[in-house]
Amino acid sequence: MIDLQHVNKSYGQGATAFHVLKDINLHIDQGEFVAIMGPSGSGKSTLINIIGFLDTAFEGKYFFQDENVADFNATKASRMRNRHVGFVFQNFSLIHNLNIFENVLIPLSYGGHRRSEVRGKISELLESVGLTGMENKLPRNLSGGQQQRVAIARALANSPQFLIADEPTGALDSHTSADIMQLFKELHRKGGTIIMVTHDEHVAEQSDRMIKILDGQIISDTEVAHATK
Ligand SMILES: Nc1ncnc2c1ncn2[C@@H]1O[C@H](COP(=O)(O)OP(=O)(O)OP(=O)(O)O)[C@@H](O)[C@H]1O
Numbered sequence: 001m002i003d004l005q006h007v008n009k010s011y012g013q014g015a016t017a018f019h020v021l022k023d024i025n026l027h028i029d030q031g032e033f034v035a036i037m038g039p040s041g042s043g044k045s046t047l048i049n050i051i052g053f054l055d056t057a058f059e060g061k062y063f064f065q066d067e068n069v070a071d072f073n074a075t076k077a078s079r080m081r082n083r084h085v086g087f088v089f090q091n092f093s094l095i096h097n098l099n100i101f102e103n104v105l106i107p108l109s110y111g112g113h114r115r116s117e118v119r120g121k122i123s124e125l126l127e128s129v130g131l132t133g134m135e136n137k138l139p140r141n142l143s144g145g146q147q148q149r150v151a152i153a154r155a156l157a158n159s160p161q162f163l164i165a166d167e168p169t170g171a172l173d174s175h176t177s178a179d180i181m182q183l184f185k186e187l188h189r190k191g192g193t194i195i196m197v198t199h200d201e202h203v204a205e206q207s208d209r210m211i212k213i214l215d216g217q218i219i220s221d222t223e224v225a226h227a228t229k
């Protein structure tokens, strides 16, 4: 589904250019659960921004279901993002003056759905992340873990082909972080494709495949052995 071939990415130009990603070759199939690890500044966010069609200014080829993402213009990239990708970030990125219902509604409203039609859909999404009946609450009245669940429900709203999560547990304590990982594992069991960046070895071990990046290069790509599966 995701196929990067000789992808290079630099910030800036000429003598001050900074070569962030160096000859990345990466294939991710539908249904995979991948963790990307590496030190700060190694290029993890840069890589997943390319994978999630947030950044199309790179060299090399990225085939997503046989279309070359390098050829996408801004309109096409944003349409592809809204249709195919769900994003989850470290700091949840919820809109604070909107309630939970309205936060989850955001990606659905781009699809031209009527508010009344999506009421049932949103309660199903909230139920799937363990937040049944929370529609009318404001983000500030939820715990960090609950806010991240709302962000995950919002990311799932358009039934994306894959989820991208950049340090989804980075702002959570270890107990809450384990809860969120249970949720990701459940989504994966139901067939979801998840690409997650993390600093945390324990979090990465919950995935099926661990990719390590150092100075913009993939230095290892290994299957994670699970005791029970
Ligand atoms: N918009 C930008 N302009 C210039 N340089 C950038 C830009 N974004 C990132 N960089 C640089 O590219 C390198 C890789 O950044 P990136 O954000 O991908 O790292 P990361 O692995 O996600 O790090 P972290 O773990 O701290 O999030 C860093 O040296 C960073 O300073």
Ligand SMILES: [Mg+2]
Binding pocket: 044, 045, 046, 166
């Ligand atoms: Mg980053």
